[in-house]
Amino acid sequence: MAGILRKVLQWALEHASNRKQFGMNLTEFGLIKEKIARTSVAVYAMESMAYLTAGTLDSLEDPDCSVEAAIVKVFSSEAAWKYGSECLQIMGGLGYMKSYPYERLLRDARILLIFEGTNEILRMFIALNGLQHAGNELKEMVKKLRNPLMNPGFILGKGLEKYRHTKDNPKLDLKLNEYLHPSLKLGSDALEYCVKRFQYAVEVCLSRHGI
Structure with missing residues (x-):
């Protein structure tokens, strides 16, 4: 989803750079800049979390990254849903058309909050396992x-x-x-x-x- 969101953000940026409102490109408006910046930060965070967790799995002989994987899944699935919607918002009405990929992205992103364990269950899993580890320490x-x-x-x-x-x-x-x-x-x-x-x-x- 980080890769997809990065690509969708690129398309939204191209649109915002060429689309004019009130005599200015959309990229010149503060609210659009904020959407682009927050989406970019989310993509960076998603990729960093995935790389860090994968690196931990590769570097240990008997790794247990179930909590880390759950954290990555919760954050990334919700970021994909939220910021995919923000990219659609930058596109305006065009983003809702089937000839563009945004509405498909949102449908695909929405199921990630349910598949592989719902985010509600994973949040409880993260808290329970985190507290158990802290309790032992x-x-x-x-x-x-x-x-x-x-x-x-x-x-x-x-x-x-x-x-x-x-x-x-x-x-x-x-x-x-x-x-x-x-x-x-x-x-x-x-x-x-x-x-x-x-x-x-x-x-x-x-x-x-x-x-």
């Missing part, structure tokens, strides 16, 4: 959280961490920006913020409800 931490009197130093550190999270200001100490070009620092900080908040949410769930 964080078992000792959860024991300490549930027995604060026996682990005062650990609880103090976690208390400071919790305070930062209540202020929506987690400590960004993963240093993801060191692996990226300096121009991507804002994006890496945003990603690191989301990772830290997600980590905190998982720890809270495990400490409240057990492993």
Whole structure:
């Protein structure tokens, strides 16, 4: 679907570059630029996720990438449906005609949200398996959280961490920006913020409800 979406985006770009409204090409309008940019980002993300997962499968002797594969499927199928629709929108009424490929793309993309496991089921699969793995890794931490009197130093550190999270200001100490070009620092900080908040949410769930 990433390859198909890339090709469809190319056709939509050609149309937008030649089609004029109000004396300007469609590519000069901000909303059209946004649609093209978001679709391009989605295609890049779809391809990157697929390559990363395939690389993991190839590099390990006994790989288990069921969660990663499910994540790729959910994201890519929904991106194909959403951004295929955006490409049709750029085409306007022409995109709905059978002589163009867009309406066929949307029909084909829609079934991907159902085949190979519905996305609703896969979301539960991702969450369940992710929490099971986190539970195994964080078992000792959860024991300490549930027995604060026996682990005062650990609880103090976690208390400071919790305070930062209540202020929506987690400590960004993963240093993801060191692996990226300096121009991507804002994006890496945003990603690191989301990772830290997600980590905190998982720890809270495990400490409240057990492993």
